[in-house]
Amino acid sequence: MAGGNPSSGDRHPHVRRPARLRLSTVVAVASLAGSACSGLPGAANDGAPASTVVAANATVERVVDGDTVVVDVDGRHETVRLIGIDTPETVKPNAPVECFGPEASAATKGLLPEGTPVLLERDVEARDDYDRLLVYLHRATDGMFVNLELVRSGYATLLTFPPNVAHVDDFVAAAEAARTEGLGLWSGCSQPGSG
Numbered sequence: 001m002a003g004g005n006p007s008s009g010d011r012h013p014h015v016r017r018p019a020r021l022r023l024s025t026v027v028a029v030a031s032l033a034g035s036a037c038s039g040l041p042g043a044a045n046d047g048a049p050a051s052t053v054v055a056a057n058a059t060v061e062r063v064v065d066g067d068t069v070v071v072d073v074d075g076r077h078e079t080v081r082l083i084g085i086d087t088p089e090t091v092k093p094n095a096p097v098e099c100f101g102p103e104a105s106a107a108t109k110g111l112l113p114e115g116t117p118v119l120l121e122r123d124v125e126a127r128d129d130y131d132r133l134l135v136y137l138h139r140a141t142d143g144m145f146v147n148l149e150l151v152r153s154g155y156a157t158l159l160t161f162p163p164n165v166a167h168v169d170d171f172v173a174a175a176e177a178a179r180t181e182g183l184g185l186w187s188g189c190s191q192p193g194s195g
Helices: 023-039 101-111 146-152 168-181
Strands: 058-065 068-073 076-082 117-121 133-139
Touching (some): 058 076, 076 146
């Protein structure tokens, strides 16, 4: 599990910030985040309530692990990485299975069985260094914001890479609540989010 680099005084210790990121830059990025969704039809600009049906723009093919999913987008197979969260590793080459990794993978598989219609919402950056599509993922049948649900349930920790910060405050609040309640990996692992 990759963790952030906490430094004293950081409001969000698992947010990786460039050396000279200014508050004005964060505000500008957050306000532009919604406009970055134009590459995916029907993309949403915020977390949908759990009881809202949303228009799908992809279908789940399989879950790789807790924070990585393969989807079909208009006949193209895309590996997507859920933005803003990190789950313990289970399939990383030459790395051991991490504490609560199997449970996190099982949780994501339970939320996103094969064939599940989903809405992919993008932020500022389209892809990561591994060419995975970076997304906030919503289940189309009920609007569940899967990234947030995994944090809220204790299956994921916060891991933010600016400028992809559209939902960081929601993730921070959900992670704090899960930690306080001792949910999931917060009860079963000695140092969640530390690797």
